[in-house]
Amino acid sequence: MSEKRIALFGGTFDPIHLGHTTVVAVAGEGIGADKVIFVPAKRSPLKAFFPEAGDEDRLEMIKLATQGNGRFGSSDYELKKAGPSYTLETVRYFRRELGSNVSIYWLMGADALEDLPHWYGVTELIDECNLAVMHRAGFAPSDFSKYISLWGEDRVKKMQRNVVETPLVDISSTEVRKRLTAGREVSGMISPKVLQYIREHRLYGIQDY
Ligand code: ATP
Numbered sequence: 001m002s003e004k005r006i007a008l009f010g011g012t013f014d015p016i017h018l019g020h021t022t023v024v025a026v027a028g029e030g031i032g033a034d035k036v037i038f039v040p041a042k043r044s045p046l047k048a049f050f051p052e053a054g055d056e057d058r059l060e061m062i063k064l065a066t067q068g069n070g071r072f073g074s075s076d077y078e079l080k081k082a083g084p085s086y087t088l089e090t091v092r093y094f095r096r097e098l099g100s101n102v103s104i105y106w107l108m109g110a111d112a113l114e115d116l117p118h119w120y121g122v123t124e125l126i127d128e129c130n131l132a133v134m135h136r137a138g139f140a141p142s143d144f145s146k147y148i149s150l151w152g153e154d155r156v157k158k159m160q161r162n163v164v165e166t167p168l169v170d171i172s173s174t175e176v177r178k179r180l181t182a183g184r185e186v187s188g189m190i191s192p193k194v195l196q197y198i199r200e201h202r203l204y205g206i207q208d209y
Contacts, residue, residue, distance in 0.1 A: 006098060007033040007105040007132070010078070010087060012173065013040045013058050015198065016065045017190045019137075019171035021072075024107055027134050027164040028071055031105055037094075038062045038074045041085040052177060053203050055079045064193040088121040091129045104129040105162070109136040117150055126155045132162045137170035180204040 009024050016038070028036040040058050053061070059076055066072035077093055078085035087106060094104055106129050108116075113133050116122055125131065133142055142163065144156050171189050179186050181204055186195060198206055 003101060003103055004098075005031055005033045005103045005105065006094070007031055007036045007107050008039050008075075008090070008094060008129075009036055009107045010039045010041055010085070010090065013038065013062055014053050014173050015058065015061045015176060015190060015194055015203070017171045017173060017176050017194075018188070019169040021065055021069070021191070022169050023109075023134050023136075023166045025069060025071075026166045027107055027132065030164045030166070031132060033071070033105060036072050036107070038066060038072065039078055039090060040074070040076075041078050042081065042083075057197075057201060057203060061194045061197055064197055065191045067193075086120040088119075088125045088128070091125060095128065105132045106130070107132050107134060107164075109134050110139040110142050111136050113142050117147070123151055123155065126151060126158060130162045131159055132164050133159065134164050134166040135168055137168040177204050180206050183207050 007024070007028050009020070011020065013020065020038075024036050027033075040055070040062060042055065055076075059074060059079060062074045066074060078090055081089075091104060091106060098104065106125070108131065110133055116131075119125065135141065144160050147159075148156050176186055176189050178184075179189070180198065183206075190198075198204060
């Protein structure tokens, strides 16, 4: 494995949770990535609503949750862009920054694969990077056969080769937000530093403590 490998991990991270960090640490190792870069989205082109926490708060929480792992980094590229974030444009930006000798991976959970047919420029995206699908608790192992008619056999084979074995961690940002708003326990779901940040900044409707 001589060439450099960079894994990009996009999402809303509203907020970042231990599912994100646990699963991508394993995925990064499996891929042999030199670095895993968390890329928070301004908003998902597929979600009609904006994230609950602001851009700066979400990025700050990512930094707090990832600072203990030397292979983790973050990028504010999508946050600074006007308008919605398209993964293809982000991958092309990193390609320009990193040069042609670096293998770029884009990590995504199995749930996100279901949305993939609606992504902007998806066939170019499959061609221009390695889309690496990770397992996600509550979602059946990905069935790729249904995508052959959409993207062709070679692209689907490439995606199947890039599936990464990851542990099932049953945590979602939705569940974390709900619990915070209801004043319920979230330890074991988010990093203590992130919880402290949420408390200090009174995010997600958290009550006084
Ligand atoms: P929400 O509940 O608000 O939809 P989420 O928990 O799915 O949020 P996102 O920030 O939307 O988190 O996810 C970013 C990426 O991380 C997506 O590709 C998603 O599939 C993946 N992901 C999130 N949580 C997990 C998990 N527990 N295991 C595996 N992949 C995950």
